[in-house]
Amino acid sequence: MEMMTSLHHVNPTVRGLRDSPQTMLQNLAERIRKEISLGAQKPFKKVIDVSSGDPHRVDLQRVSFLRQVLAVCIYPQLLEDKCFPLDVKIRAQKLLEACDGASVGSYTASSGLRHVRQSIAEFITKRDGVPSYAQNIFISAGSQRAIMIAVKLLASGEGNTRTGVLIPGPCPHMLYNVLEEAGVVLVPYQLTEERGWAVDLDNMHQALKAARGYCEPRAIYISNPGNPTGHVQDRKSIEEVIQFAAAERVLLLADEVYQDSVYGKDREFISYKKVLFEMDIELAETVQLISFHSLSSTCIRECGLRAGYMEVVNMDPEVIYYFDNTLCGDISTPVTGQLGLDLMVNPPQSGDPSYHTYMQETFFILATLSHNAQWVQELLNKLPGVRCQPVLGGIYVFPRLHLPCGIKEQAKLLGLKADVLYCQKLLEEEGVLAGAGEHGEMTDSFHLRLCILVPHYTLVEVLARLTSFHCRLMGGTVTPTEV
Numbered sequence: 001m002e003m004m005t006s007l008h009h010v011n012p013t014v015r016g017l018r019d020s021p022q023t024m025l026q027n028l029a030e031r032i033r034k035e036i037s038l039g040a041q042k043p044f045k046k047v048i049d050v051s052s053g054d055p056h057r058v059d060l061q062r063v064s065f066l067r068q069v070l071a072v073c074i075y076p077q078l079l080e081d082k083c084f085p086l087d088v089k090i091r092a093q094k095l096l097e098a099c100d101g102a103s104v105g106s107y108t109a110s111s112g113l114r115h116v117r118q119s120i121a122e123f124i125t126k127r128d129g130v131p132s133y134a135q136n137i138f139i140s141a142g143s144q145r146a147i148m149i150a151v152k153l154l155a156s157g158e159g160n161t162r163t164g165v166l167i168p169g170p171c172p173h174m175l176y177n178v179l180e181e182a183g184v185v186l187v188p189y190q191l192t193e194e195r196g197w198a199v200d201l202d203n204m205h206q207a208l209k210a211a212r213g214y215c216e217p218r219a220i221y222i223s224n225p226g227n228p229t230g231h232v233q234d235r236k237s238i239e240e241v242i243q244f245a246a247a248e249r250v251l252l253l254a255d256e257v258y259q260d261s262v263y264g265k266d267r268e269f270i271s272y273k274k275v276l277f278e279m280d281i282e283l284a285e286t287v288q289l290i291s292f293h294s295l296s297s298t299c300i301r302e303c304g305l306r307a308g309y310m311e312v313v314n315m316d317p318e319v320i321y322y323f324d325n326t327l328c329g330d331i332s333t334p335v336t337g338q339l340g341l342d343l344m345v346n347p348p349q350s351g352d353p354s355y356h357t358y359m360q361e362t363f364f365i366l367a368t369l370s371h372n373a374q375w376v377q378e379l380l381n382k383l384p385g386v387r388c389q390p391v392l393g394g395i396y397v398f399p400r401l402h403l404p405c406g407i408k409e410q411a412k413l414l415g416l417k418a419d420v421l422y423c424q425k426l427l428e429e430e431g432v433l434a435g436a437g438e439h440g441e442m443t444d445s446f447h448l449r450l451c452i453l454v455p456h457y458t459l460v461e462v463l464a465r466l467t468s469f470h471c472r473l474m475g476g477t478v479t480p481t482e483v
Helices: 021-037 064-074 076-080 086-098 114-128 143-152 175-181 201-211 235-248 272-277 281-286 317-330 335-345 355-380 405-414 418-430 456-474
Strands: 137-140 163-169 185-190 216-223 251-255 289-294 308-313 448-451
Touching: 021 418, 064 076, 064 086, 064 335, 064 355, 076 086, 086 114, 086 335, 114 137, 114 272, 114 308, 114 335, 137 143, 137 317, 143 175, 143 216, 143 251, 143 289, 143 308, 143 317, 163 175, 163 201, 175 185, 185 201, 201 216, 201 235, 216 235, 235 251, 235 272, 235 281, 251 272, 272 281, 272 289, 272 308, 355 456, 405 418, 418 448, 418 456
Parallel strands: 163 185, 163 216, 216 251, 251 289
Antiparallel strands: 137 308, 289 308
16 A cells, blocks of 8 residues: 655655755764763764854853843743843833734734834944835844745746756855755856955856856855855955846845954955945846845854844835745744844943943954964964865855875765765764865865854864864874964
8 A cells, every 4th residue: 555645745846955965964973972972982072063153052152131131021020130231121121012912922924023124124224324124124034044035936937947046156055955945946156266265257157158058047146254165255346246136137145144253354344235325326226136144143143043134125016025925934933033133233232231241242252253263274274185265254164175085086985075074084083073065066176164153162172183183084194283
């Protein structure tokens, strides 16, 4: 008797999603953790995860103000507790008043609480000097969900008429599956590693021209600061991408989640919207842009609260209607996450009781990140067969690995990329969970993704283990002073 549901009943789009090396490595890490808990003898006492941007896994300090306000919102009886600063109670009261029934347990509008959307619009207006409106802000369960929704609205056609989306190589490791699930064709354009992972217009044009033979490119995705490359675009580069989008009539998807973490010399974050509205008036009124931000930002780093937003610029009002309509499928983004967004874009101000602590905590995070970036880059560049480009922003380093033929041949026999096998061996031998490079079609290029948004002492341990493993693999040695 045939089962009611078997493999051939599964949606072909879902079956076609590529296997994620990250998922395989995470499953292996979990198995190793379980073995250690059962008393298995390993060369290490615990697994350290530096593959993903989740600083809570490595015990990085939380932002007190956000946690205090959310605690009061979840349990309003704490409004009577004298241990909380006055501004915490005032903000919690205001946020509760914005919720139906004055409770975080109520549903919200599918596009998010009006109060929070207005706060986001005011934040963008202040950041860019360009008006932003709450009706063009849509809150979702994280920025990846927002990207999914935006792309699903574009997805159409069959065969050579299927919608294509240009994506950078390398790109965020989950972007492939997000876009494939949305039903679009991925069109990789390569960033230029030897120029610090800069955007190259020639590569974009070549990718677009080639893609028009097998799909209809209708959007281009870019992350700034770069994830996982650490590159930060200057104004000229942003202008070139905007002009490209205008000339080719493609929607511009700007992922700006790490906008609060730019630490490279003579670099600053400039939003795509700000640059667009300071260009030619015709471009400012016609280029369609969707920008994304989320609670996974560097300073707030509340990944698990699952909330992000997108701002839609120059979009037909009839199309905007369907953003809200598509979000109805989620009913509403978790309310605590929505309130977290409000606290992210409207933190304590000078003179507030929580201001000094908030500034200390966020400054410590950025100082740690900046120091880690420079230190890791210098150390990695001392290792044989490793080359790490300068890191200007974001939370990752993305070094290139020039690996021995032996490991490349072994990986080929196992049906793996060599950098995936490298990460597997590093995990098994040293208990370090690193991410393998996601590099589009460049299968002869091998990289590591290492999150540096961790306490410095954790990074010291990670680099000691990584150095020991790498030099064994390469058949070399490293002096203790280099770690």
